[in-house]
Amino acid sequence: MNDSATHVLVLPSYNTGPILERTVREALRYWRPLWLFIDGSTDGAHEVFLKKPEEWPGLRVFVSQTNRGKGATAAWAADEAARAGFTHLLLMDADGQHPADRVPELMSLSAQRPEACVMGQPxxxxxxxxxxxxxxxxxxxxxxxxxxxxxxxDPLFGMRVYPVGPLREVFKGTRFARRYDFDPEVAVRLFWAGVPPLRCRVPVRYVPAEEGGVSHFHYLRDNAFMLWLHVRLLLSFVPRCFSVARLSRRFRRQQDGGGGPLCSC
Incomplete structure (x- = not known):
């Protein structure tokens, strides 16, 4: 497998446990380079990659000693990707929910439509x-x-290929989107910035705890957080509703065949 010079696969991980090694091993079967971002994990699962890096060709590990949140980690990854000359990054969860075998297809769609954000539809x-x-x-x-x-x-499904430049601009334009609010807020703000969405259906698996599955989702806290997110977005939407309407009409025309399909797979 040859390393891509334009598209990098990024795995943010926070206390993913033993399933992390399995996810990395599977991802490396389908794409290189693979960047693993450890977001303040305390479970030591990433140590296996640091002790013998020669056993993991195509893998690069970044470690933060403090927990920043998924969005802040994505911003960090985007900055590193731009510094390394990559134009696109694919974010994939490290907990086994996202299927690694769909990575080449998502990357291929991005190569065909580099201006788009390729969004997994679960x-x-x-x-x-x-x-x-x-x-x-x-x-x-x-x-x-x-x-x-x-x-x-689906705005909460995080398996997406982002154009690095527009993603970095979105982060510069908001002090939010740094934690659990990252996936939906960035999707909306990229749309507002004129980045067309390209959907691709992706199967999702919730890994049971007996197989190493973990979840850091807290139903009441995180749903309250999401409500606050949409209050912010709706307040920002009102003054730009006419420009959003123009974008929506343009993207729908493309979806109907005027400029190439926005919905694939």
């Missing part, structure tokens, strides 16, 4: 907790309104 299986599925519907509906139904995929 296909949930019977293992998905109903409470998680029910809770995300409000965020799905609100982001559709905040983009006037312009074609965003």
């Amino acid at each position: 296909d949930f299986g019977p293992d998905a907790p109903w409470v998680r599925l029910a809770g995300r519907q409000l965020s799905v509906g609100l982001t559709q309104f905040e983009t006037l139904w312009g074609g965003l995929a």
